[in-house]
Amino acid sequence: MPRVRITDVILRDAHQSLIATRMRTADMLPVCERLDAIGYWSLEVWGGATFDACLRYLKEDPWERLRSLRAALPGTRLQMLLRGQNLLGYRHYSDDVVRAFVHKAADNGIDVFRVFDALNDVRNLETAVAAVRDSGKHAQGTICYTTSPVHSIPGFVDMARQLTDIGCDSIAVKDMAGLLTPMASAELFDKLRRAVPVPVHLHCHATAGTAEMSQLKAIENGCEHIDTAISAFAGGASHPATETMVAALRDTAWDTGLDLRALQDIGFYFKEIRRKYHQFESELTGLDTRVQVYQVPGGMISNLYTQLREQGALKHIEEVLQEIPRVREDLGYPPLVTPTSQIVGSQAVMNVLSGERYKTISNEVKLYLQGRYGRAPGPVNHIVRQQAIGNEDVIDQRPADLLKDEMDSLRAEIGELARSDEDVLTYAMFPDLGRDFLEQRAAGTLTPEPLEPLPVAGEPAPRPTEFNVTLHGETHHIRITGTGHHTQDERPFYMTVDGVPEEVLVETLSVLEESAAGGGTSPRGSKRPRVSGPGDVSTSMPGTVVDVLVEPGERVEAGDPVLVTEAMKMETEIQAPLAGTVSAIHVARGDSVNPDETLIEIVPESTDGH
Numbered sequence: 012m013p014r015v016r017i018t019d020v021i022l023r024d025a026h027q028s029l030i031a032t033r034m035r036t037a038d039m040l041p042v043c044e045r046l047d048a049i050g051y052w053s054l055e056v057w058g059g060a061t062f063d064a065c066l067r068y069l070k071e072d073p074w075e076r077l078r079s080l081r082a083a084l085p086g087t088r089l090q091m092l093l094r095g096q097n098l099l100g101y102r103h104y105s106d107d108v109v110r111a112f113v114h115k116a117a118d119n120g121i122d123v124f125r126v127f128d129a130l131n132d133v134r135n136l137e138t139a140v141a142a143v144r145d146s147g148k149h150a151q152g153t154i155c156y157t158t159s160p161v162h163s164i165p166g167f168v169d170m171a172r173q174l175t176d177i178g179c180d181s182i183a184v185k186d187m188a189g190l191l192t193p194m195a196s197a198e199l200f201d202k203l204r205r206a207v208p209v210p211v212h213l214h215c216h217a218t219a220g221t222a223e224m225s226q227l228k229a230i231e232n233g234c235e236h237i238d239t240a241i242s243a244f245a246g247g248a249s250h251p252a253t254e255t256m257v258a259a260l261r262d263t264a265w266d267t268g269l270d271l272r273a274l275q276d277i278g279f280y281f282k283e284i285r286r287k288y289h290q291f292e293s294e295l296t297g298l299d300t301r302v303q304v305y306q307v308p309g310g311m312i313s314n315l316y317t318q319l320r321e322q323g324a325l326k327h328i329e330e331v332l333q334e335i336p337r338v339r340e341d342l343g344y345p346p347l348v349t350p351t352s353q354i355v356g357s358q359a360v361m362n363v364l365s366g367e368r369y370k371t372i373s374n375e376v377k378l379y380l381q382g383r384y385g386r387a388p389g390p391v392n393h394i395v396r397q398q399a400i401g402n403e404d405v406i407d408q409r410p411a412d413l414l415k416d417e418m419d420s421l422r423a424e425i426g427e428l429a430r431s432d433e434d435v436l437t438y439a440m441f442p443d444l445g446r447d448f449l450e451q452r453a454a455g456t457l458t459p460e461p462l463e464p465l466p467v468a469g470e471p472a473p474r475p476t477e478f479n480v481t482l483h484g485e486t487h488h489i490r491i492t493g494t495g496h497h498t499q500d501e502r503p504f505y506m507t508v509d510g511v512p513e514e515v516l517v518e519t520l521s522v523l524e525e526s527a528a529g530g531g532t533s534p535r536g537s538k539r540p541r542v543s544g545p546g547d548v549s550t551s552m553p554g555t556v557v558d559v560l561v562e563p564g565e566r567v568e569a570g571d572p573v574l575v576t577e578a579m580k581m582e583t584e585i586q587a588p589l590a591g592t593v594s595a596i597h598v599a600r601g602d603s604v605n606p607d608e609t610l611i612e613i614v615p616e617s618t619d620g621h
Contacts (some may be wrong), residue, residue, distance in 0.1 A: 015230055015265040016052035016211070016240045018090060021281065022080070023055040025244035030065035030218065030291040035459070036076045038284045041357070043083035045277050049269055051087055052236060053123050056080050057116070059091030059349070060438055062099045066448045070457040072121055074433040081120030090123035094349065096135040096411050100440045101350045101375070101581075103383065105414040106138045112436050113142035119433070125183055125214075127153035129351040132385035133173045134409040144178050151212065152179030156186040156199075157249075157306065159344035161389035163198050168206045171325045181236070183297075186225070187348045188308040189218030195231050196225040205234030212236035216250060220298045223251045223259070228456060230265050241274065241279035247297045248308070254374065255276060290463040305332045306339065315360070323507050327363050334359040334368075341395045342379060343387030354379055357581040363552040364606075372399045374575070374582040382406040412591045428453060539597045539608040546591055546613035549606060554578030556602045560618055561611065565593045573611055576604060591615040 026034040045056060057077055081089060096103045098112050100297040113124065126141045130134040136152060144151040152174030154167050171182050182203065184191075189200075196213070203211045213229045213236070226237050238250055254274045257267050283555035299312060305317075312332075319325045334351045335347075338359045345351040362368045378384060380396045382405045396405075406413065417439070422429065425438040429451040438445040451457045465545045477490045490507045504515045540550045555577040561573045572584040573593070595612040604610055 013235050013265075013575060015234075015255060015256075015260055015267050015494045016236045017256070017267055017269065018053045018057040018236065019046070019047075019051050019241060020047075020214075021241040021244055021253075021277075022091070023059060023061060024238075025240035025249045026288075027060050027064075028249040029244055029247065029293070030288040031283065031293075032060040033068060033288050033291045034284070035069055035072055036079055038287070040079060040275060040362050041280055041489045043080065044281050045273065045280075046083045047086050049087075049273060049277075051269075053088035053090040054084060055092065055238070056084075057089070057121060058099060058125075062437070063444070066437070066441060068446050068460045070448070070451070070459045072370060072448075073437070074115075074453075076120045077116070083465065087186070088122040089120050089521060090125060091121045093124050093126045095126055095128040095139050097350060098139075098440060101353070102378075103135070103414065104439065106411055107416040107418050108436070108439055109138045109411075110145075111418055111432060112147055112439075113139060115142070115433055116437060117146035117148050123149040123151055125151045125153055125185075126179075127185055127348070128385060129155065129348050130345055130385040130388060131155050131170055133170065133177065135178050135385050135411070136174070136291040137409075138411065140174075140177050140179060143380055144499055149180045150178060151181045151183050152177070153185050153307055155181045156184050156191055156215075156311065157188065157344075157346040157347050158190050159306075159339075159389070161344050162292075162346075164202060169204050171203050171211075173205045173429050175207050175209055179209065180330070181212060182207060183212040183214055184229075185348070186213070186215035186222075187346075188306060189216040189220075189226045190302060190306065191215050192221055193224040193228040198226040200229040200234045201232040210235050212238070214250075215239040216248060217246050218248050218298070218302050218308065219300050223255065226251060226256065227259065230260070241281050242278045243285050247299070248293070248312075260547050266543075279337060281510040283457055286465060289465060294483055294507055299334065302426045306347055307332060307335055307356075308347055308352060311347060311356055313411060315356060319360070323362060323509075330360050330363045331356075334362050337348075341388040342376070342390040343391040345379075345388060350375070351379075352383075353581055357578065361551055361583070368393060369398055371551050371583060371585070374584055380405070383410050385410060425449065428616055506614075539610070542607050542609050544612075545610040546589055546594075546615050548573055548585060548588065548611040548613065549608060550574075550576050550578075550583075550610065551606060552578050553603070553605045556581075556598050556599060556600055556604060556610075559598065559611075561593045561595050561596070563596060566593065567593060567613065573613075574598070585610070587613055589613060589615050 022039055026032060045257050062073045065071040065076060065235050079201060096105055096111060097110060121254060124467045126136050126139045131154065140150045140152065154170050156167070174182055184199065198275060211234055213226055213234050215225055230237070238257060239253040239256050240250040242252035244252050254271060257269045257274060259272050260267055301312065302308065315331055316328060319328055319331065335355060338355050339345065339347065342355065345355065347355060354373065357373055361371050361373070365371055379393060380399045418435070421439050422435050425435055425446065428446065429438065430433045434449060438449065451584050480487050480489055488509050503518060506515060557575040559574055561567060567573060567587040567590065569587055569589045571587045574585040576583050576585060591613040593611060594614045598604060598610045
């Protein structure tokens with residue numbers, strides 16, 4: 012029996028699962044020498060949400076993080092998670108972008124590429140796998156494990172054969188939701204070991220409390236590689252603890268050979284580091300067996316909980332959890348992993364909060380039902396498809412075959428802000444976010460979000476983020492949920508007032524004095540009017556305006572798209588409720604919007620003389 016080899020996910024998936032991917036590079040580098048001495052098969056350090064979090068919150072260049080970790084971990088393979096044709100974004104990229112990204116990731120330090128597709132559509136993995144092999148690196152093909160009427164162990168085994176046929180050096184079973192049970196694990200790995208000639212790895216989250224048992228049964232049946240997390244960031248929505256599995260396998264035929272005391276020393280380091288990020292701890296980081304009922308990954312439950320709480324709609328959490336399997340069935344049972352977890356989850360939220368299923372359909376659901384993400388695992392609900400895309404054609408080819416090369420146009424779009432091809436690829440992954448980051452870098456204004464200090468005994472408590480305010484004899488409960496970008500004159504604060512999301516713009520004293528002296532108005536102007544008429548356009552959930560598609564005076568038909576908003580990383584076209592003429596627009600690109608606000612006013616035809 013070969014020794015079991017370990018991939019530790021402490022520098023990527025562990026903190027992504029438990030503290031919203033907020034660990035900074037500065038807190039990783041001091042412990043790298045000790046990590047490098049352990050003898051891991053690999054360390055997962057990149058991919059997933061790290062790009063997004065580095066750019067959006069930490070104001071770090073993700074490529075620079077990779078280069079720093081490569082230099083600090085010279086003796087250990089570095090591994091990343093790659094979403095196949097989606098790379099690190101939420102759409103399919105052209106083949107030239109996929110090849111460029113893989114080659115640059117390899118140049119900057121990645122040795123092992125774990126490549127997956129949210130639909131298990133092997134066609135969406137071919138270009139990335141070929142690029143990895145062309146770079147001389149290890150291509151690990153991935154099976155997204157899930158349960159449904161259309162998924163089975165024979166089907167997963169057949170996919171493993173397909174992955175070896177396209178050149179994968181190893182196979183990973185990715186149990187992102189913690190659905191795998193010990194007996195199913197035993198059967199699956201026994202059959203995989205007999206079917207493919209390459210090593211098979213197991214990556215499973217500990218959400219439902221079955222992960223350690225599932226890993227042991229997999230090991231007994233031929234699994235030679237497991238993913239674990241240092242104990243300070245293990246358990247719950249994360250992974251089995253590295254120290255636990257090393258201790259469990261010690262003095263057996265599968266002994267990992269790793270030094271338990273050295274691992275414990277690293278665990279103490281990360282225990283202190285985790286305290287720094289207490290403000291990002293989810294209330295749902297412990298064991299949660301609901302995944303076995305709703306098929307919802309622990310991280311997705313945490314995200315839904317946060318989103319609904321901030322919208323003052325937490326009372327609907329159980330309804331949303333019940334709606335998710337129904338939406339998943341309508342869409343042909345996609346595995347719930349990025350980006351399909353966001354696609355299904357956001358649609359379920361919209362279905363519940365709007366009070367009518369599929370009253371509003373996100374752009375991503377429409378693209379999915381057109382076949383733009385790949386082949387659905389099972390048959391989709393034809394009524395939902397008709398409602399979403401009408402009589403538009405459904406493609407049956409590899410989606411990327413319809414895409415033209417993009418690298419040259421991306422270089423032209425971002426222009427001189429990009430100092431390298433890595434910068435161009437950052438822009439490609441997240442156009443708006445990437446451009447903002449590169450502009451701030453050029454201006455020297457990159458500022459990471461603040462970390463809240465831990466309460467210290469004997470010292471004044473930090474200023475509260477949740478309190479009551481009594482105004483004119485009425486008491487209101489206020490909870491600050493966040494702040495926006497601070498300009499010279501103003502700063503937005505996001506909060507809930509008695510559970511209702513609001514945005515309050517706070518102006519500096521000098522601006523207030525100028526307004527008082529000169530009779531001017533607030534830079535923001537008056538508050539948006541509440542919805543009151545049939546032609547008032549609103550949104551069903553809080554979000555951000557991505558694009559305004561109409562202008563004042565423009566005539567629209569009922570159902571015409573007039574606005575695009577983003578919520579939960581998914582875009583939604585908001586349509587005109589009736590035919591008429593656009594009379595007023597109360598939003599601009601980048602604005603935060605809430606339900607019940609009038610975003611655009613349309614005068615019905617019957618009243619404007621047409």
